[in-house]
Amino acid sequence: MKKILLIAVSLYMFPLYVLSQDITGLWKGTMYNDSTKTSLPYELLIKKEKGKLTGYTHSWFIIDGKEYYGIKTVKVSVAKDGKIIIKDASLVENNYPVEPDKDVHQLNVLDLVSQNEEDMLDGLFVTNRTREFRELTGHINVKKVNSFTESSLIQYLQRKGDDKEAVAVR
Secondary structure (H helix, E strand, O other): OHHHHHHHHHHHHHHHHHHHOOOOEEEEEEEEEOOOOEEEEEEEEEEEEOOEEEEEEEEEEEEOOEEEEEEEEEEEEEOOOOOEEEEEEEEEEEOOOOOOOOOOOEEEEEEEEEEOOEEEEEEEEEEOOOOOOOOOEEEEEEEEEOOOOOOHHHHHHHHOOOHHHHHOOO
């Protein structure tokens, strides 16, 4: 009985644990695309301003053997169940071979996992279906990193003069 009570209390308290965790910072890892069966680099920068969580994502794609990237602003929230919800806000830069559809948005639903003193965000992503494009699904796994030196996203923000964004999460 004590064991069941302990498990119940732990599960009930988990969302409070996530809400108390600092998820701001730079997260690096991979995004696995279920359609193409490829895993490519993915970076996420989360910052907190005036009590709101926002940030940027930097994702890569390979089309016909050539690598393309997209950098987006995102809105970040923590659901009551402790899930980290990341929604596209706007595409700020890309090198796509064609003009991207403005109606395609990505939604990430991630869990905060602490393992061996490392914080990770792990979960699923999905894009919405449009008339022209079907939905894409996949998996994201990123680890919180302290070194900003090898981050393409931070380098982009510094080049564009948005280094205050990068410094805000250090």
